[in-house]
Amino acid sequence: MQNFTFYSPTYFMFGKDTENRAGELVKRFGGSKVLIVYGGGSVVRSGLLDRVKKSLEAEDLSFLELGGVKPNPRSGLVYEGIDLSKKESVDFVLAVGGGSTIDTSKAIAAGVLYDGNFWDFYSGKRIEKALPVGTILTIAAAGSEGSPDSVITNENGMYKRGASGDAIRPRFSILNPALTQTLPPYQTAAGITDILAHLHERYLTNTKDVEVTDRLIEGLMLTMIHEAPRVIADPDNYEARANIMWAGMMAHNNSCGVGRTQDWNSHNIEHELSALYDCAHGAGLAVTMPAVFKYVYKHDVMRFAKLAVRVWGCQMDFDDPEATALAGIRALENFLRSIGMPLTFAEIGAKEEDIPKLVQTLCYGDGRKGSISGFVTLNEEDCTNIYRLML
Amino acid sequence: MQNFTFYSPTYFMFGKDTENRAGELVKRFGGSKVLIVYGGGSVVRSGLLDRVKKSLEAEDLSFLELGGVKPNPRSGLVYEGIDLSKKESVDFVLAVGGGSTIDTSKAIAAGVLYDGNFWDFYSGKRIEKALPVGTILTIAAAGSEGSPDSVITNENGMYKRGASGDAIRPRFSILNPALTQTLPPYQTAAGITDILAHLHERYLTNTKDVEVTDRLIEGLMLTMIHEAPRVIADPDNYEARANIMWAGMMAHNNSCGVGRTQDWNSHNIEHELSALYDCAHGAGLAVTMPAVFKYVYKHDVMRFAKLAVRVWGCQMDFDDPEATALAGIRALENFLRSIGMPLTFAEIGAKEEDIPKLVQTLCYGDGRKGSISGFVTLNEEDCTNIYRLML
Numbered sequence: 001m002q003n004f005t006f007y008s009p010t011y012f013m014f015g016k017d018t019e020n021r022a023g024e025l026v027k028r029f030g031g032s033k034v035l036i037v038y039g040g041g042s043v044v045r046s047g048l049l050d051r052v053k054k055s056l057e058a059e060d061l062s063f064l065e066l067g068g069v070k071p072n073p074r075s076g077l078v079y080e081g082i083d084l085s086k087k088e089s090v091d092f093v094l095a096v097g098g099g100s101t102i103d104t105s106k107a108i109a110a111g112v113l114y115d116g117n118f119w120d121f122y123s124g125k126r127i128e129k130a131l132p133v134g135t136i137l138t139i140a141a142a143g144s145e146g147s148p149d150s151v152i153t154n155e156n157g158m159y160k161r162g163a164s165g166d167a168i169r170p171r172f173s174i175l176n177p178a179l180t181q182t183l184p185p186y187q188t189a190a191g192i193t194d195i196l197a198h199l200h201e202r203y204l205t206n207t208k209d210v211e212v213t214d215r216l217i218e219g220l221m222l223t224m225i226h227e228a229p230r231v232i233a234d235p236d237n238y239e240a241r242a243n244i245m246w247a248g249m250m251a252h253n254n255s256c257g258v259g260r261t262q263d264w265n266s267h268n269i270e271h272e273l274s275a276l277y278d279c280a281h282g283a284g285l286a287v288t289m290p291a292v293f294k295y296v297y298k299h300d301v302m303r304f305a306k307l308a309v310r311v312w313g314c315q316m317d318f319d320d321p322e323a324t325a326l327a328g329i330r331a332l333e334n335f336l337r338s339i340g341m342p343l344t345f346a347e348i349g350a351k352e353e354d355i356p357k358l359v360q361t362l363c364y365g366d367g368r369k370g371s372i373s374g375f376v377t378l379n380e381e382d383c384t385n386i387y388r389l390m391l
Numbered sequence: 392m393q394n395f396t397f398y399s400p401t402y403f404m405f406g407k408d409t410e411n412r413a414g415e416l417v418k419r420f421g422g423s424k425v426l427i428v429y430g431g432g433s434v435v436r437s438g439l440l441d442r443v444k445k446s447l448e449a450e451d452l453s454f455l456e457l458g459g460v461k462p463n464p465r466s467g468l469v470y471e472g473i474d475l476s477k478k479e480s481v482d483f484v485l486a487v488g489g490g491s492t493i494d495t496s497k498a499i500a501a502g503v504l505y506d507g508n509f510w511d512f513y514s515g516k517r518i519e520k521a522l523p524v525g526t527i528l529t530i531a532a533a534g535s536e537g538s539p540d541s542v543i544t545n546e547n548g549m550y551k552r553g554a555s556g557d558a559i560r561p562r563f564s565i566l567n568p569a570l571t572q573t574l575p576p577y578q579t580a581a582g583i584t585d586i587l588a589h590l591h592e593r594y595l596t597n598t599k600d601v602e603v604t605d606r607l608i609e610g611l612m613l614t615m616i617h618e619a620p621r622v623i624a625d626p627d628n629y630e631a632r633a634n635i636m637w638a639g640m641m642a643h644n645n646s647c648g649v650g651r652t653q654d655w656n657s658h659n660i661e662h663e664l665s666a667l668y669d670c671a672h673g674a675g676l677a678v679t680m681p682a683v684f685k686y687v688y689k690h691d692v693m694r695f696a697k698l699a700v701r702v703w704g705c706q707m708d709f710d711d712p713e714a715t716a717l718a719g720i721r722a723l724e725n726f727l728r729s730i731g732m733p734l735t736f737a738e739i740g741a742k743e744e745d746i747p748k749l750v751q752t753l754c755y756g757d758g759r760k761g762s763i764s765g766f767v768t769l770n771e772e773d774c775t776n777i778y779r780l781m782l
Binding site for chain 1: 392393394395396397398399400401402403404405406407409568599600601602603604607609610611613614617618630631634635637638641646649650
């Protein structure tokens with residue numbers, strides 16, 4: 001196991017009606033003038049935004065609003081949020097929404113306390129300070145409610161990049177599974193896929209002898225495989241939603257990923273797709289993951305065989321472990337298809353002729369030098385081959 | 392799933408040589424005058440205490456020492472630590488040792504800021520404030536390095552009780568698996584048993600539909616079953632030690648126990664044994680757990696069958712699930728025996744004729760009203776029967 005540090009000081013409040021405690025928690029974590037960040041329709045239509053505002057008012061907190069966050073959130077709204085927060089002396093950022101809203105809020109919180117261009121953080125500079133952020137989660141997916149990460153699309157070139165720093169870990173996150181019951185099935189499935197991807201990115205490691213985190217990751221994968229069909233069949237199933245929601249947080253707060261190298265190539269390869277075609281990030285991952293795994297499994301056949309046996313219930317073929325590894329990847333594809341996710345370029349509106357452009361941005365964008373690294377280092381040719389496997 | 396809150400803000404620094412960062416971390420978390428709490432021999436002999444002091448000196452921190460913590464730590468030393476800390480205006484308590492040392496440090500930290508008798512916290516009063524505590528862990532066992540709990544033996548009557556409160560969660564914990572390589576095999580095994588007990592206490596729930604935490608607990612149990620024989624065969628195995636150490640923290644910081652009722656009857660029943668006979672807590676748990684499980688498994692046969700199949704690799708007997716449940720309990724016994732743990736009263740020096748006295752303290756001590764509650768509520772007769780199963 002590698003040396004590591006782990007620090008996850010987010011206060012989680014989980015369960016029914018917990019959004020009504022937002023005001024109390026903002027106050028507890030030092031907020032007095034709050035920027036509420038959200039997307040659009042459903043948060044307003046469902047009455048959630050009103051309940052949150054009422055909860056802030058009950059604690060005599062003042063607030064202003066910044067709506068309009070879109071999936072695959074963009075840099076433009078971040079600049080707007082930073083300007084607004086500076087002008088109005090905001091001291092707390094409250095995200096009401098999913099990963100895009102939370103990531104936008106984190107970017108604003110970091111940008112307000114930084115004199116330069118906030119994009120510096122998304123080009124490799126570590127975030128050292130930020131306004132406190134709180135979240136009220138409306139979809140189990142990104143894990144941003146418990147992570148030190150944020151991903152934003154730069155509109156100047158349409159590419160996605162990530163930033164990190166303990167300073168942007170939410171001070172509190174309110175997780176009410178009931179808020180996710182109204183999600184359309186496709187979004188629920190895309191969220192489930194994103195969670196599975198966070199687990200795979202950690203599972204694919206080059207560090208030997210990390211049984212504890214292997215087992216924790218496998219346990220979370222098994223949970224997702226068990227709960228996904230239940231929630232797709234019955235969107236109102238609170239218990240299934242609750243299991244998925246806690247799994248989504250645990251999948252990404254890194255308690256299950258410590259002390260080991262991680263992959264993140266599927267995410268890197270996918271980010272180009274959702275940046276360019278604006279598909280759901282989870283849907284893009286459903287297309288990307290099997291292609292990446294088919295391309296790289298020979299790097300460590302036994303790791304893929306372990307995944308196939310322990311998680312997908314495949315029988316180990318002791319004469320041909322490679323067959324077991326491939327059976328596991330097929331089981332993943334079948335699972336993704338069963339919950340309504342796409343598996344091909346065409347299904348997310350991606351085009352074969354764009355592959356050179358995708359590879360160019362992926363391998364050279366924003367300071368990269370011709371390859372991406374992870375479980376396996378992939379150069380231009382590798383990435384081209386992987387995108388072609390998605391056709 | 393039940394509503395819950397989860398808050399684990401401890402900063403974990405994990406890996407080789409990390410004890411040399413103690414000074415830096417004490418400073419980061421606001422300490423300037425430190426009370427170093429430790430047990431005896433090995434911490435001094437191994438040079439660990441000297442390295443820690445050197446690390447504090449390098450940061451110009453002043454400190455005083457309180458040695459002499461014993462396993463099954465006692466109230467007397469806590470009073471001494473509180474008096475000393477008040478007199479010397481200590482502002483940080485640094486535990487160098489295992490669960491007993493950490494629990495003593497937590498009790499001192501809470502007692503210093505409390506005008507009454509610190510034992511109030513161990514009689515049901517919640518701890519709301521405490522001096523900051525840091526830990527340098529020397530045995531993977533109690534999980535106190537990441538928990539809000541502390542257990543102390545009251546010398547006035549020789550009984551053990553627990554206290555809780557987020558205020559006593561360590562601000563930082565340094566986890567260097569190499570520090571555990573010199574432990575005698577019996578202590579290593581007792582630590583492993585304690586970790587397994589923390590997992591069982593959470594697994595035995597009356598809350599339905601909590602797959603995510605079931606799977607996480609099972610994953611940690613499987614890790615312990617895999618790593619235990621490796622470390623017993625080769626005490627210097629750093630990797631096995633590392634897996635066990637992180638599992639021990641995760642088993643007890645409650646990320647795997649949220650949203651569900653828990654048991655804790657094995658711990659309650661054991662506490663009387665280690666308080667009276669001064670056996671290792673883990674050894675007492677090895678004697679206690681199988682007896683409790685044999686007595687209560689009929690309360691939920693399928694839960695015990697699930698544990699048997701998923702964790703102990705038993706084949707499910709679909710015609711007779713009860714047989715599967717019992718096979719799992721036998722597998723636990725075999726495992727405990729294989730790592731050198733006792734299974735009977737005689738092996739820990741306990742005496743049949745003391746059973747009435749044990750039951751009396753267990754069921755009536757410190758305000759209890761004739762029973763203990765958990766997975767199953769157990770009255771005097773039940774507890775007598777359970778102790779008799781250990782003969």
